[in-house]
Amino acid sequence: MNESVRQVFAGGVLPRLPLGVRALLTTFIVLIGCGYVIAFLNIQERHGMADGKPGLSLDDIRAVFGGYKKTAGAAASSRMLTMIRSEMRQYFSSDLDFAALESWLTTGAKQEAFDQGEGKRTPRKIIVRDCLRCHGQSTGTGIAKESPFGPDEFEVDYDKIALFAGSAPATGGERAAVPPQYTVPRLILFSHQHMLAIPIFTLLVGLAFSLIRFTPAWLKGLITPLPMLTLIFDFGGWWLARVSGLGAYFILAAGGVFGLAFGVQIVATVFDLWRPPGDQEKPR
Numbered sequence: 001m002n003e004s005v006r007q008v009f010a011g012g013v014l015p016r017l018p019l020g021v022r023a024l025l026t027t028f029i030v031l032i033g034c035g036y037v038i039a040f041l042n043i044q045e046r047h048g049m050a051d052g053k054p055g056l057s058l059d060d061i062r063a064v065f066g067g068y069k070k071t072a073g074a075a076a077s078s079r080m081l082t083m084i085r086s087e088m089r090q091y092f093s094s095d096l097d098f099a100a101l102e103s104w105l106t107t108g109a110k111q112e113a114f115d116q117g118e119g120k121r122t123p124r125k126i127i128v129r130d131c132l133r134c135h136g137q138s139t140g141t142g143i144a145k146e147s148p149f150g151p152d153e154f155e156v157d158y159d160k161i162a163l164f165a166g167s168a169p170a171t172g173g174e175r176a177a178v179p180p181q182y183t184v185p186r187l188i189l190f191s192h193q194h195m196l197a198i199p200i201f202t203l204l205v206g207l208a209f210s211l212i213r214f215t216p217a218w219l220k221g222l223i224t225p226l227p228m229l230t231l232i233f234d235f236g237g238w239w240l241a242r243v244s245g246l247g248a249y250f251i252l253a254a255g256g257v258f259g260l261a262f263g264v265q266i267v268a269t270v271f272d273l274w275r276p277p278g279d280q281e282k283p284r
């Protein structure tokens with residue numbers, strides 16, 4: 001590297017940028033940082049209950065991407081519970097319906113209790129009332145083909161519900177396998193959305209970070225590509241989890257390392273943008 005270039009680098013590249021560019025970069029990086037935190041909250045909200053217990057854990061990751069073994073009789077945690085607490089919540093005709101179905105699902109989604117409840121508020125009637133207009137096979141909606149709850153708008157098939165309620169009869173003895181919440185088509189959709197978007201801002205933040213003053217140099221060299229590298233394990237883990245228990249650990253570890261390294265990049269870059277350039281190298 002030529003001496004004057006080296007001096008500029010030593011004194012800081014980012015703080016020498018025009019004020020407008022620094023404001024642009026800072027705003028971009030701060031927005032991405034906030035977006036990352038919100039994305040994390042979204043994951044918590046959508047998948048935190050996947051294993052039937054609140055809070056994000058390794059079991060949630062297993063439930064979403066890999067499926068998992070459930071001890072027969074254990075509290076059902078299910079795709080249906082996750083969905084009624086998120087996207088399907090809006091379709092309940094009342095809070096009482098929601099509470100009744102939720103309580104049925106959290107207590108094992110038992111067949112005996114399917115027709116129990118006060119008056120019209122049994123799990124079966126709630127599903128007829130609130131869900132079959134889309135999930136009844138004869139309605140012909142896309143979701144009815146993919147995830148049907150019964151033959152038409154008036155009849156619920158408990159066995160079909162059981163697949164989503166996590167109470168499908170235990171096959172293979174003591175422990176029943178719960179399939180991954182993400183079907184392959186859903187995973188393809190999810191993968192393409194994430195794989196085309198996340199690397200872009202990871203690259204931009206990483207490039208900005210690569211220009212800051214940061215010692216020791218080896219640590220900077222390590223942190224610069226780290227978030228991007230972890231993405232391989234994260235995305236790979238989603239698919240690996242379907243066939244191996246290792247996948248869930250990949251996802252968890254990659255998520256943790258990404259968060260840490262990306263957080264350091266964001267804070268250090270914003271700090272460097274507004275730290276005055278090095279004294280001795282100030283342009284004369």
Ligand code: HEC
Nearest residue numbers: 079080083084088091092130131133134143146147164181
């Ligand atoms: C207005 C139409 C509509 C209504 C009403 C509706 N759903 Fe859905 N449901 C959908 C759609 C569309 C999806 C797919 C959502 C997605 O892929 O993100 C879905 C997905 C689901 C899934 C996940 C299926 C899978 O294969 O992963 C479950 C479980 C579910 N709904 C339960 C319910 C329950 C319980 C009700 C009644 C309270 C209900 N839905 C009411 C349209 C509806």
